[in-house]
Amino acid sequence: MGFKQTVPDNSLFVKGEGTSFMALLGYVDDIVVASTDLKLIQQVKVELNDQFQIKDLGLLKYFLGLEIARQKKEIAVSQRKYALELLDEAGFMDSKPVYSPTVPSHKLSKNEGEFLDDNVQYRRLVRKLLYLTITRPDISFATQQFSQFLDKPTHLHLQAAHRVLRYIKNAPGQGLFFPTSSDIHLKAFYDSDWGACVDSRKSITGFCNFHGQALISWKSKKQATISRSSSEAEYRALAATACEVQWLIYLLSELGLHPKAPAAIYCDSKSAIAISENPVFHERTKHIEIDFHLVREKLHKGTVKLFHVASGSQLADILTKAHCPATFFSYVSKLGLFNLYNPACGGLSDSATLVG
Incomplete structure (x- = not known):
């Protein structure tokens, strides 16, 4: 054809x-x-x-669990029906909602708590939460944490997963928001939490990418190796972000879109920026040589450009660690997540096309 x-x-x-x-x-x-x-x-x-x-x-209204509502100036994508089915299956339809999916004072460990006699329920729940992260980046960090314990989960891991369900109960219709007109410009935020895993002391990488004002990709993932310093952890996160940005540029070009300006990558680590802009290898950077060359190449070709941002404005921070409800809500609102069903946000208009 x-x-x-x-x-x-x-x-x-x-x-x-x-x-x-x-x-x-x-x-x-x-x-x-x-x-x-x-x-x-x-x-x-x-x-x-x-x-x-x-x-x-x-017209596209429902696709693989994704619900699409459209107006002339905007498109909203959510998984409300999927989320409600998940709450009903888990028995949390009448649960008391919470306003953040994680507790900042508690870090999960593989040896903490009593092991579950049957881990099927836990695995099924985590699998469904992973699919829900397609439109819910706000639960990506929590779900990434739960994925570490699929082999031998404990009752504390299950309790933490149940808290995410109570958070989803607070706004099951929350999802992504896309304006129908947007500048062809990529922006990325990345961050890392050095030695965050209490079991392996590996760091957590988190990044989110925007096309104009629309959030289009994100990730929360434990790094493959142990970083010897926070600068190294930040730099490895930068390399992962640069790879994702390059992939998005390739994808946009297939769609006939060609950004005229380099993708802007925002980080709150001046040391990571200094490493990427310094052509001389030092004792503390020679063991991350491959990542070094990757980022340097993207900078040299003008694919990306690095900018420093204050830690309080680092949007990817929500993908690397737990936050209190007030801080968490601040990050969620800046990511552009939108609850189409919330009357305070305008609710559904008569002209919106929606399935549920």
Whole structure:
């Protein structure tokens, strides 16, 4: 049919350019087709139906558990139905809500608490929470923590996971917000928590990427090796962020979008910026030489540009550690998460298209 499989994402197919551009995203037997020309979309559906018996669901409203509500100036994506089903399955529909998914004073450990006799319930819950992070970056750090204990979870790990359910109960419809018009400019925030894992003393990497004002990717992950200093942990997090930014640039180019300015990466570590801008290897940096060369290459080519930001404005901090409810809410609001069902935020308007 003339589509080309993209390299950054093998599930994405594109063809044409300008007003005739079309993108097709497939997952097993579910397909999303996007174009500004409805005639081209109809033509693709006819050709697909000639080869397969397809069911046309019309405008995108529901896809793999994602609920899409659209207006002329904005699109909201949430997993409210999925979240409510999760709460109902776990028996937390009538639970008392909390306003943060984690407790700052408590770090989970693999040897703390009594081991569960049956870990199936815990594994199922963590698996469902992982899928919920598709639209809920606010629970990414907590879910990353729970994933460390899938082999031998304890009752304390299960209690911590139940707290996340109570947090979800507070706003099950919270999700991502995308303005329909936005500058073609990538911005990234990254941070690390040095030696955060009490069992292995490995650090936590967290980053979030914005396209204009819209949050489009994020990650909270334990680093593969132990860092000997906070500067090293920050620099490894910078390298991971630079790789993600490069992937996003490749993906945008497949969609016909080409940022004119280098991607802005914001970090609160002056030492990490100094390491990346200093061409001389020192005793404390020679063992991270590969990451050093990667970031230096991106800087030299003008792919990325580093900026220092105050720790209080480091949005990725929510992906590396636990916070008290007030601080946590501040970060969530800056990430642009939006609860379409909250009357205080305007609720649903009559012109919104929504499924639930």
